[in-house]
Amino acid sequence: xxxxxxxxxxxxxxxxxxxxxxxxxxxxxxxxxxxxxxxxxxxxxxxxxxxxxxxxxxxxxxxxxxxxxxxxxxxxxxxxxxxxxxxxxxxxxxxxxxxxxxxxxxxxxxxxxxxxxxxxxxxxxxxxxxxxxxxxxxxxxxxxxxxxxxxxxxxxxxxxxxxxxxxxxxxxxxxxxxxxxxxxxxxxxxxxxxxxxxxxxxxxxxxxxxxxxxxxxxxxxxxxxxxxxxxxxxxxxxxxxxxxxxxxxxxxxxxxxxxxxxxxxxxxxxxxxxxxxx
Numbered sequence: 001x002x003x004x005x006x007x008x009x010x011x012x013x014x015x016x017x018x019x020x021x022x023x024x025x026x027x028x029x030x031x032x033x034x035x036x037x038x039x040x041x042x043x044x045x046x047x048x049x050x051x052x053x054x055x056x057x058x059x060x061x062x063x064x065x066x067x068x069x070x071x072x073x074x075x076x077x078x079x080x081x082x083x084x085x086x087x088x089x090x091x092x093x094x095x096x097x098x099x100x101x102x103x104x105x106x107x108x109x110x111x112x113x114x115x116x117x118x119x120x121x122x123x124x125x126x127x128x129x130x131x132x133x134x135x136x137x138x139x140x141x142x143x144x145x146x147x148x149x150x151x152x153x154x155x156x157x158x159x160x161x162x163x164x165x166x167x168x169x170x171x172x173x174x175x176x177x178x179x180x181x182x183x184x185x186x187x188x189x190x191x192x193x194x195x196x197x198x199x200x201x202x203x204x205x206x207x208x209x210x211x212x213x214x215x216x217x218x219x220x221x222x223x224x225x226x227x228x229x230x231x232x233x234x235x236x237x238x239x240x241x242x243x244x245x246x247x248x249x250x251x252x253x254x255x256x257x258x259x260x261x262x263x264x265x266x267x268x269x270x271x272x273x274x275x276x277x278x
Contacts, residue, residue, distance in 0.1 A: 136171030180234035
């Protein structure tokens, strides 16, 4: 009986998906805010027969691994370390051995911005893009097929603020998403109420076309755009507005992103909380 193995990811967790006939067992990689050295990325098995969850292991040696992703081949796992220091937070890579289910740490690099909270692979998977929440900037790091990260190659600093003086006193990069066409990245900034659209450069020396990096779409003031997803065609974008508990709906046609409407996520009875993930 053949077993197919797939490795997926999400904002806070990734999962390994095992398909065997009609029974589906899943292994999740769950990112955490770690409080001590014994915590890290939790590897959790889901048993589809009895609907049970079992903690299989904990990948230690990382601090606050709050966002975890993998490459398409499911051989490399990359996480942020959402911390602050004079050199910023960290981005850390691991290799994954599907045969033995083991993870091996490769290396880490400082992100040159505090509290990195989002990461993405470039189209060719030769670079990692990292967004720093407190730093309000976006960094690019080369990565090879073995998972070795090199020092930061490019850094784009956001500027500005918005009307919520408690949360929008400066830029706060919160998500980086590759468009389905894979020729642009979309960057949400909770602090400036903007979605930045950056074309990907084909020049191997650079990845982001900085001269075109000012293409932005403003969202309703005070919304606080957090996470973004596209439909399969890439013609619709949906964005969580953390500060107003809404989903923003956008149209993307002819390389232009336009705001369409908002959808409320709360009622008078459930007005507390904030929008986080799609």
